[in-house]
Amino acid sequence: MIKSPRDYRTGSQQKKFDTMKLSRRNAFKKISLGLAGVPLFGKSLNDIPAKEDLLKWQEAFSKDRTTDEAYWEKFRGEFYDIPSDFINLENGYFGVHPKPVHQSYLLNIEKVNRFSSQYMRTDYVHDYREIMKSLAAFSSVHPEELLITRNATEALNILIQGLDLQKGDEVILNRQDYHSMIETFEMLEKRIGIQLKFIRLPLVPKNDEEVLELYTEAVSPSTKCVLLTHMIHLTGQIIPVKKIADALRPRGIEIIVDAAHSFAQVDFKLGEMGADFVGVNLHKWFSNPLGAGMLYVKKGRVRDLKPLFGDSNRPKDNIHRLGHFGTLATPIIMTIPSAQEFNQMVTIPAKEKRLRYLQKYWTAEAMRIPKVVITTPTAEAQSCAIASFYIEGMEAKDIVHRLYEQFKVFTVIRQLEDRQVVRVTPNLYNHTGELDTLLEGISTLAKL
Numbered sequence: 001m002i003k004s005p006r007d008y009r010t011g012s013q014q015k016k017f018d019t020m021k022l023s024r025r026n027a028f029k030k031i032s033l034g035l036a037g038v039p040l041f042g043k044s045l046n047d048i049p050a051k052e053d054l055l056k057w058q059e060a061f062s063k064d065r066t067t068d069e070a071y072w073e074k075f076r077g078e079f080y081d082i083p084s085d086f087i088n089l090e091n092g093y094f095g096v097h098p099k100p101v102h103q104s105y106l107l108n109i110e111k112v113n114r115f116s117s118q119y120m121r122t123d124y125v126h127d128y129r130e131i132m133k134s135l136a137a138f139s140s141v142h143p144e145e146l147l148i149t150r151n152a153t154e155a156l157n158i159l160i161q162g163l164d165l166q167k168g169d170e171v172i173l174n175r176q177d178y179h180s181m182i183e184t185f186e187m188l189e190k191r192i193g194i195q196l197k198f199i200r201l202p203l204v205p206k207n208d209e210e211v212l213e214l215y216t217e218a219v220s221p222s223t224k225c226v227l228l229t230h231m232i233h234l235t236g237q238i239i240p241v242k243k244i245a246d247a248l249r250p251r252g253i254e255i256i257v258d259a260a261h262s263f264a265q266v267d268f269k270l271g272e273m274g275a276d277f278v279g280v281n282l283h284k285w286f287s288n289p290l291g292a293g294m295l296y297v298k299k300g301r302v303r304d305l306k307p308l309f310g311d312s313n314r315p316k317d318n319i320h321r322l323g324h325f326g327t328l329a330t331p332i333i334m335t336i337p338s339a340q341e342f343n344q345m346v347t348i349p350a351k352e353k354r355l356r357y358l359q360k361y362w363t364a365e366a367m368r369i370p371k372v373v374i375t376t377p378t379a380e381a382q383s384c385a386i387a388s389f390y391i392e393g394m395e396a397k398d399i400v401h402r403l404y405e406q407f408k409v410f411t412v413i414r415q416l417e418d419r420q421v422v423r424v425t426p427n428l429y430n431h432t433g434e435l436d437t438l439l440e441g442i443s444t445l446a447k448l
């Protein structure tokens, strides 16, 4: 029975706790005793991998498993609780969190509710510091450069509305940037009179230099800021952020990076993007429960941002000056170490390779089907899990509807400038058999 807040420690702290307090085999199972029998979509919470098993999986990931379907099938059974009555290929919205993460989340909810302010005003302060330290190590940055937010939109609003933009200052955007960020800049256009300049990103750029040139040519003496979306949510296209940032920053231009989709999907380090300001999501590819994002501000640059939420007490260089949000859903934050552990077990390079493989598996076939147009670049470094397509002569809403009704494949429509496309996003639990069903659906519809 769980008696004190410390009995709920999860993630990296769990290891210490395990050796101190637990002697039986399955640490995760033991920790779940307080919730034993709680049904989770028809399954018991105890039905999750043991700590020792996680280490075995970690070892297994040291080999290249990219195309080993039997391996991934076992992985799915072990780590995910996925309904079998439809095929979810819409994992771009947010990530299904794996079983150990889910269990940690439930325990954290229970812990906060049971120990309430006694935990929040005492141990949580220490726990939060530990969470940030380890998240910073994972992201190759300093803990004082990170702030947990509720999502990427909040992180990016803190940046966009925080910059000291004046009437007449020019901001460069691209039509495929995320609409919420465009709308925030449009609000500032009306409110303070900044000028917005939109560039047109080619669907399939020849190379990085073509994209770089588009941004460098758009710059004028009034350009003060450029928003770069690392991975376009409509097509999955990856933009060469570092090359663009390296070219523009010496000209005194502020670079804001929207890495909502790329963080923990592709292998890069926050502190190595060449940008001082980055917003990411933790509830997409990092696999944390919904309601977590993160802000990165390079050391020394916090003082250059005006807080979006009033704060007059903290020092000008303290990143928490930008995060005066009020009371937060702390169980979500407390679950970050479990999500991080899962990512470290799989490793981001292995995840990136598998996700890219799944994408190429269906796009390479689909592009051979008459009337099917893939709207995602195929070059290795230009895309990963996400890809989109359309079928000439058929509306995207009909494709999405029929794929679901006839083939039980769930996808989503996205507005790609003046055209609607169907976005397909597999996650680690998807397998090539499901993509074969997608391909069967696409080829059937393309013949209509």
Ligand SMILES: Cc1ncc(COP(=O)(O)O)c(C=O)c1O
Residues within 6 Å of the ligand: 092, 093, 151, 152, 153, 154, 177, 178, 180, 229, 231, 232, 233, 258, 260, 261, 281, 293
């Ligand atoms: C590129 C991009 N930026 C920002 C966001 C916003 O993420 P959230 O709604 O979690 O704040 C999304 C969401 O899909 C996105 O795709």
